[in-house]
Amino acid sequence: MKKLALPGILFVLxxxxxxxxxxxxxxxxxxxxxxxxxxxxxxxxxxxxxRIWAGTDNGLALYENGKWRSFxxxxxxxxxxxxxxxxxxxxxDLWIATMGGLSRYSAGRFDTFNQLNSGLANDxxxxxxxxxxxxxxxxxxxxxxxxxxTNQWSLFNERNTPMxxxxxxxxxPGEDKVxxxxxxxxxxxxxxxxxxxxxxxxxxxxxxxxxYKDQGLIHEITTSVSYVNQIVWVATYFGASRYDGRNWRxxxxxxxxxxxxxxxxxxxxxxxxxxxxTDKGLAxxxxxxxxxxxxxxxxxxxEMLVRDAAGKVTSVPVDSAPVHHYTFGVDFQGDDIWVAxxxxxxxxxxxxxxxxxxxHRRRDPGVLVGDRH
Amino acid sequence: MSMWGVWLAMAxxxxxxxAQYPSPVELAVSPDGARLYIxxxxxxxxxxxxxxxxxxxxxxxVGRVPKGIALGPGAARVYVSNSWxxxxxxxxxxSLAVLRTLHTGFEPTGVITDRAGxxxxxxxxxxxxxxxIDLASGKEVKRLAAGRGASYLTLSPEGRRVYCTHxxxxxxxxxxxxxxxxxxxxxATQRVIERQRVVNAAGMFHAAFSADxxxxxxxxxxxxxxxxxxxxxxxxxxxxxxxxxxxxxxxVVQVPIDELERYFAMPFGVAVDSARRLAYVSSSGxxxxxxxxxxxxxxAIGTTEHRALANDLSAAARYVxxxxxxxxxxKALALSPDGTRLYVANRLDDNISVIDTSSRTVTATIGxxxxxxxxPERRGERLFFTAKYGFQxxxxxxxxxxxxxxxxxxxxxxxxxxxIDIVDNRSLEQVGETAPFKWNGGNPDLETECGPRTEKFFxxxxxxxxxxxxxxxxxxxxxxxxxxxxxxxxxxxTPAQERGKAIFERTRKKDGTPIAEPLQCPVCHSxxxxxxxxxxxxxxxxxxxxxxxxxxxxxxxxxxxxPYLHDGSAQTLEEIWTVFNPRDTHGVTNDLAKDGxxxxxxxxxxx
Numbered sequence: 001m002k003k004l005a006l007p008g009i010l011f012v013l014x015x016x017x018x019x020x021x022x023x024x025x026x027x028x029x030x031x032x033x034x035x036x037x038x039x040x041x042x043x044x045x046x047x048x049x050x051r052i053w054a055g056t057d058n059g060l061a062l063y064e065n066g067k068w069r070s071f072x073x074x075x076x077x078x079x080x081x082x083x084x085x086x087x088x089x090x091x092x093d094l095w096i097a098t099m100g101g102l103s104r105y106s107a108g109r110f111d112t113f114n115q116l117n118s119g120l121a122n123d124x125x126x127x128x129x130x131x132x133x134x135x136x137x138x139x140x141x142x143x144x145x146x147x148x149x150t151n152q153w154s155l156f157n158e159r160n161t162p163m164x165x166x167x168x169x170x171x172x173p174g175e176d177k178v179x180x181x182x183x184x185x186x187x188x189x190x191x192x193x194x195x196x197x198x199x200x201x202x203x204x205x206x207x208x209x210x211x212y213k214d215q216g217l218i219h220e221i222t223t224s225v226s227y228v229n230q231i232v233w234v235a236t237y238f239g240a241s242r243y244d245g246r247n248w249r250x251x252x253x254x255x256x257x258x259x260x261x262x263x264x265x266x267x268x269x270x271x272x273x274x275x276x277x278t279d280k281g282l283a284x285x286x287x288x289x290x291x292x293x294x295x296x297x298x299x300x301x302x303e304m305l306v307r308d309a310a311g312k313v314t315s316v317p318v319d320s321a322p323v324h325h326y327t328f329g330v331d332f333q334g335d336d337i338w339v340a341x342x343x344x345x346x347x348x349x350x351x352x353x354x355x356x357x358x359x360h361r362r363r364d365p366g367v368l369v370g371d372r373h
Numbered sequence: 374m375s376m377w378g379v380w381l382a383m384a385x386x387x388x389x390x391x392a393q394y395p396s397p398v399e400l401a402v403s404p405d406g407a408r409l410y411i412x413x414x415x416x417x418x419x420x421x422x423x424x425x426x427x428x429x430x431x432x433x434x435v436g437r438v439p440k441g442i443a444l445g446p447g448a449a450r451v452y453v454s455n456s457w458x459x460x461x462x463x464x465x466x467x468s469l470a471v472l473r474t475l476h477t478g479f480e481p482t483g484v485i486t487d488r489a490g491x492x493x494x495x496x497x498x499x500x501x502x503x504x505x506i507d508l509a510s511g512k513e514v515k516r517l518a519a520g521r522g523a524s525y526l527t528l529s530p531e532g533r534r535v536y537c538t539h540x541x542x543x544x545x546x547x548x549x550x551x552x553x554x555x556x557x558x559x560x561a562t563q564r565v566i567e568r569q570r571v572v573n574a575a576g577m578f579h580a581a582f583s584a585d586x587x588x589x590x591x592x593x594x595x596x597x598x599x600x601x602x603x604x605x606x607x608x609x610x611x612x613x614x615x616x617x618x619x620x621x622x623x624x625v626v627q628v629p630i631d632e633l634e635r636y637f638a639m640p641f642g643v644a645v646d647s648a649r650r651l652a653y654v655s656s657s658g659x660x661x662x663x664x665x666x667x668x669x670x671x672x673a674i675g676t677t678e679h680r681a682l683a684n685d686l687s688a689a690a691r692y693v694x695x696x697x698x699x700x701x702x703x704k705a706l707a708l709s710p711d712g713t714r715l716y717v718a719n720r721l722d723d724n725i726s727v728i729d730t731s732s733r734t735v736t737a738t739i740g741x742x743x744x745x746x747x748x749p750e751r752r753g754e755r756l757f758f759t760a761k762y763g764f765q766x767x768x769x770x771x772x773x774x775x776x777x778x779x780x781x782x783x784x785x786x787x788x789x790x791x792x793i794d795i796v797d798n799r800s801l802e803q804v805g806e807t808a809p810f811k812w813n814g815g816n817p818d819l820e821t822e823c824g825p826r827t828e829k830f831f832x833x834x835x836x837x838x839x840x841x842x843x844x845x846x847x848x849x850x851x852x853x854x855x856x857x858x859x860x861x862x863x864x865x866x867t868p869a870q871e872r873g874k875a876i877f878e879r880t881r882k883k884d885g886t887p888i889a890e891p892l893q894c895p896v897c898h899s900x901x902x903x904x905x906x907x908x909x910x911x912x913x914x915x916x917x918x919x920x921x922x923x924x925x926x927x928x929x930x931x932x933x934x935x936p937y938l939h940d941g942s943a944q945t946l947e948e949i950w951t952v953f954n955p956r957d958t959h960g961v962t963n964d965l966a967k968d969g970x971x972x973x974x975x976x977x978x979x980x
Contacts, residue, residue, distance in 0.1 A: 107556075107567050107568045116947065116951040116952055119971040122967075153971050154869070155971060
C-alpha cells in the first residue's frame with residue numbers, strides 16, 4: 001500500500017509545485033548517416049554508461065568515444081532491422097529485438113535466438129526487457145520468456161493467457177509485475193508471485209471515441225508500456241493512459257500537452273515524470289506541465305512548447321531540437337536524453353540554469369501562443 | 374602434539390573405500406610453500422600434503438566430484454568447486470573446516486577469488502556461464518555468459534582480470550573450423566569486457582601468466598576435424614599446443630608442443646616461473662611435462678608467420694628445453710613459491726610428482742592412497758586417457774571424448790573422401806548397453822567399436838591387446854552418469870515437462886489422427902536408455918551419407934551433447950525438428966505449435 005501511495009503523492013506534489021519555466025531544456029546534438037549511423041531510421045536507443053546503442057533499420061550502431069560503429073547480420077546480428085534494445089545492467093549484455101530473431105551482444109560476441117534454433121515464439125521481436133535472470137520478449141506471436149540460467153523458454157499466448165490478440169509490441173517488467181502492450185489487445189499484466197495473467201482493455205471497445213474517460217485503458221491498440229514505481233504508463237495510437245493500480249487517467253492531445261495521440265513509446269522516469277515519443281514530437285510530462293521538443297512542423301525551426309496545468313501554451317526560444325519530429329523512443333543518460341527518430345539519433349544535453357524562476361522569466365520570457373498549441 | 378601432528382595422525386587414521394581412487398586433478402600451494410592442497414575428484418576430497426615431508430597430512434571430504442581449487446586472499450580460505458553438487462566448499466585454511474557451501478551454476482569447475490576476496494567466480498561447465506558470488510553474503514549476484522564448456526579461471530597477476538577458458542568450442546555453423554574464446558572479466562565491474570576468439574581451437578584448459586602479467590599461456594588442442602582422419606600420418610588430426618598472448622603479441626598466437634614424429638597429447642596444466650624464463654606444460658595423454666624456454670618461444674613468435682607456426686611440427690625444437698616423464702595422466706601443475714619445485718597431479722597414478730626444477734627430474738612422489746589393486750575399470754581408464762596407442766602418440770580416446778564426454782565437434786573419420794559420412798561425437802554416458810555402435814550401427818559391440826575399428830581408422834598402429842580391450846570396454850561401461858540438472862529433486866516433472874512427456878508418448882496428432890507406430894517417439898527411443906538399438910531412416914540422412922539408415926542414439930543427458938543428429942548438422946535440439954524434419958519423418962512434430970515443441974524439449978532435457 002505504501003508503495004502504491006508514494007508515486008501518487010509525488011504526482012500531486014509535483015503538480016502543485018512545478019512551473020513551466022522549470023521544464024527541462026536541452027541543447028540537441030543530432031546524428032545521421034553523415035555522422036556514421038548505418039541508417040537514419042532509428043527505432044530504439046539504449047544507454048550503457050558512456051556508450052550509446054542505436055537500433056536502426058539497417059543494423060545496430062554503437063556510439064563510443066565520439067564515433068559510431070555498426071554491426072550487421074554478417075557480424076552475427078539476427079537481422080538488419082533492429083526494433084528494440086534492452087541492457088542487462090548487471091552483466092552489461094545487450095539484448096536486441098530484431099525482425100529476424102533475438103540477439104544477445106556480450107563483449108563482442110553475438111548469440112542469436114530464433115524460432116528455428118531456440119524456443120522463441122516468433123522471429124519478429126518488437127520488444128525485449130531483462131528481469132533478473134529472465135529475458136522477456138514481445139513477438140508477433142505472443143510473449144516469450146527465456147530463463148538464461150536453464151535455457152528454458154516459456155511462451156505466453158492465447159492458449160494460456162487472456163491474450164486474445166497475440167501481436168505483442170512492448171514489455172516492461174518490474175519486480176512484482178510484468179506488463180505487455182498488446183497491439184489491438186490492450187494491456188496484459190503478469191503477476192510474478194501468482195504467475196497469473198490479467199488483461200486490461202478499453203471499456204468502450206475498440207472505438208476511437210472515448211466514451212468513458214478515465215475509466216480504463218484509453219485504447220486497445222497499445223504500442224508501449226512503462227512500469228516504474230508501481231505506476232503503469234501505456235502508449236497507444238489514440239492517446240496515453242496512466243494506471244496506479246486503482247485509478248486510470250487518460251491523456252489526449254486535446255486536453256493535455258501531448259503533441260499527438262499517435263504514440264510510439266512511453267517511458268517513465270519515476271512513475272510521474274514521463275516521456276512520450278510521438279509522430280509529432282517528443283513530449284515530456286512532469287505531473288502538471290507538458291513540454292514538446294521538435295523541429296516545428298511547418299517551419300522546421302527548433303521548437304520547445306510548454307503547456308501548463310491551466311492549458312496555457314508557451315513557446316520557449318531554443319536554438320536546437322531533435323533531428324525530426326517523428327520519434328520512436330528515448331533513453332536516459334543522467335539528466336541527458338537520447339532520442340530515436342525517423343531521421344537519426346538526437347542527444348539532448350540538459351541545460352542547467354542557476355537562476356531563480358523570476359530571473360529566468362525576466363531573461364527568457366518565452367512567447368505566449370494560446371491555450372493549446 | 375602440534376595441530377600439524379594431529380592432522381598427520383588423523384590422516385593416517387582415515388581410510389579410503391577400496392573402490393575409490395583419489396584421482397588428483399587440481400593443485401594449489403600455500404604462500405609459505407609448506408602445504409600443497411590437492412583436489413581428488415575420485416574420492417571427493419581435499420587432501421593437504423606436507424611439502425617438507427612430501428606426505429599426506431590431512432584429508433577432508435568436500436562435495437561430489439570436486440574439480441577446482443582457489444586460495445582466498447592471504448590463503449586464509451580455500452575454495453573447492455564440487456562439480457556434481459553445483460556448489461563450492463569454503464574451507465577455513467587453519468582448521469580445515471568447511472565454513473559455508475556456496476551455490477553456483479551447473480557443474481562448477483574452475484574457481485577463483487578477486488584480490489580483495491570480495492567476489493568468487495566459478496566457471497560452470499554445462500551451463501556455459503560464470504557465477505559471480507558475493508563472498509560477504511555468500512549469494513550468487515550475477516551470472517555471466519561464457520563460452521561453451523566454461524571450465525578454468527585464472528586471475529591476472531595485477532588482479533584486474535579473470536580469464537576463463539573452455540573445454541568445448543563455441544557453437545558454430547556446420548562444417549566450419551572450430552572456434553573457442555578466452556573470456557575476460559573485469560574484476561572491478563564483474564562484467565565480461567572482452568572475448569578473444571581463438572580460431573581452430575576447441576578444447577582450452579589451464580592458463581597461466583608470468584608474474585609481470587605481460588605473458589599469458591593456455592594449454593589447448595587444435596582438432597582438425599574437417600578433413601578425413603586418415604591424415605593422421607601427416608600430423609593432421611590434433612595440434613597439441615599453447616595459446617600465447619600478452620604484451621607485444623598480436624592477438625592470440627598458437628604454438629605447437631608436438632614434434633615431427635612424436636606428439637604430446639592432451640595438454641592440460643600450465644605454470645610459468647617467476648622470472649618469466651620457463652614455462653611448464655603437462656601432456657595428460659603422454660605422461661610428460663614439457664619445459665619451454667620462453668625467450669626462445671617469444672623469438673619464434675616474433676620471427677614466424679603465426680598461421681604457419683601453429684602447424685609447424687618442427688617449431689617446438691626451437692623452444693622446448695626439456696621433456697620430463699611423470700606419472701599417468703598428469704593434470705594440474707603448481708610451482709612452489711620459490712620456484713624450486715614443480716608439483717604434478719598424476720590423476721591415474723593417484724600421486725603427485727615433485728620435480729626439482731633445476732635438475733628437471735622427479736625427486737619425490739607423494740602417494741595419495743587408494744586401492745593397491747587396479748580394477749579392470751581403472752586399467753581401462755588408463756587406456757582411455759593415454760595417447761600411446763595412437764600413431765606416434767598423436768591422440769587417444771580422451772582427445773575427442775574430453776574427460777570422457779564429447780568435444781562438441783563433427784568428424785570426418787574414414788578414408789572415404791572429403792566430407793563423406795560425417796559423424797557427430799556421441800556421449801559415452803550409459804553408452805555401454807546401447808549396441809550396436811557407430812552412426813550406422815556398423816559395429817555390433819564395444820569391443821569392435823574400440824578395437825579393430827579404432828586400430829584401423831583412428832590410431833593407424835597396433836592397438837590394444839585382447840585383455841586391454843576388455844579393460845577399456847569395462848571402463849567405458851562404467852563412465853559415471855552426471856546428475857541431470859533439469860529433474861526436480863523430488864523426481865516429479867514440472868508442468869512443462871509433463872506436457873512434453875505427453876507429447877513424447879502420444880499416439881495421435883492434435884487433430885486426433887493416429888500417428889503411425891514407427892513415428893511415435895517411444896517406439897525408437899524406448900527402454901531404459903531411450904533407444905531400441907535398431908537402424909532407422911528418419912530422413913536426416915545427407916547425400917554424402919552411404920546409407921540413410923541411422924543407429925537410434927540413446928538420449929542420456931541429451932541436452933548436454935549438442936550438436937545433434939548423426940552428423941551433427943542440428944545445432945540445437947529445436948533444429949532437429951524445425952529444420953530437419955519437414956516431412957514428419959523423425960517423429961510427428963509439424964502439427965505442434967511452438968509451445969508444444971518447447972514442452973517436448975523440456976521433457977527431453979530430463980532424460
